Amino acid sequence: MVVRSAGEARRTRAVPTASIRYEDTSVREVPFRQLRLADFRESRPWREVRSVHGMPHYSGKYASATTGGHVVYESLLELARLLLADFDPEVEGIFAQPCRLAAQVGDRVRHHVPDFLLAMRSGTVRVVNVKPADRLQDPKIVEALAWPGELLQCHGWDYEIWSGADRVLMENVRFLAACRRPGVVPESEVERAWQQVVDGEQLGLAEHRLAGDKPAEEARPPLLALLWSGRLTTDLSRPLSGESVLRRRA
Template identity: 70%
Template sequence: MAVHSMSRVGDEGEVPSASIRYVDDSVRTVPFSVLRLADFADSVPWRQFRSVRGQRHYSGTYMSATTAGPVVHESRLELARLLLADFDPAVRGIYGQPCRLMARIGDRVRRHVPDFLLVMRSGTARVVIAKSADRLGEPKVSEALAWPGELVERCGWEYEVWSGADPVVLANVRFLAAYRRPGVVPEEDVRAAWQSVRDGDELAVAERRLAGGRPAHEVRPALMALLWSGRLVTDLSRPISGDSVLRRCA
């Protein structure tokens, strides 16, 4: 499947492009060959939607710690990928429904709105499309996913079709996300926890030392906040428990 390069200027789709919507409701269409991350400054999601009773899709907004603002999603699968992106220290920016891609494929003009654009600390970008694994084998779905990948990778960006993660890892990250926002745990509690915890502590041991005779549940949020921030790490392939081993990373 080939994404056509420019042949007839002005013909829709002949120049592969990204259309971006901005806060003033204007739309700018940029040839993908010259698209830059700066083009997304002051942009808003391509589609506007709202949650209504009885709808089939699980749409909404997620308050991201990475962006310090809301990011849209339209399914539980998208929300799961969004959680993992927010938790990932390699990600420094997240755009939901960042643009509409358009290109001529054969004799047809094709359009697609990616689910996310992740801005990586390495300086590159990653276009993410979330699609359930049971649909990846459908010919129409495979075709719809192939041409955006060719377009994105041709321009030096990364492309990801995401269908899920280890359910234990995802459950742990979902749990830790409750502690992601500044102010949820008082900063002085987080500082005290950081000063108290030792590299290699089991979680239960770290809690007892920090609690100093108080109930352990009173100090647990500070340790969870440190795990969310990445200053502490543990094996997330196992459910977080009292015997989870903590490692200091900063």
């Protein structure tokens, strides 16, 4: 691995490269064919994300249950994709703005910073670019997103261009996210609910049964925490309600 200054990293290269920033402020340029997931350990986002009053986009930091830390985003659409990644039990690592790609495309060198890199439990890597659907009608945007996809797929990594998800699904996931962080719902209550919940039972009935003599809503947070973690599942394409059917996941 070659360590270079930020200025040197900007020089054009015929060989595709990925430049990565690290917490110690160094920038490392890796030939793309040698790039591995391990290269992103101790890395930081390529750009500094600041939220300034009057900006047309909303940026910020999301407290991720998957990473146990904060992940930056630069728009509400990016935040939505980040929320789904955090909710996905198959995702075990999330890196925002993981690197800056450089490659010869046609007669010039192009640069690109992907929005997210997702490390999957299966061992695969998925790189995600987030763009509103209306912007994908612009040929320049399509071209700018195409060459990184070709480069990544030739490397054996998955590539995704994401423009949004079903509104009901997103509302359900946002609701469940309130219970995403460890300690928000006491672990003893979560385990008690897990031991007692019946496969195929409706959420409302489970709440009443688990609550006993207490108000039914007191039994709701542990069930929601189990839904967030994926130990329980239900049809999230419909609004979450007392009629939602719970399924135990092995």
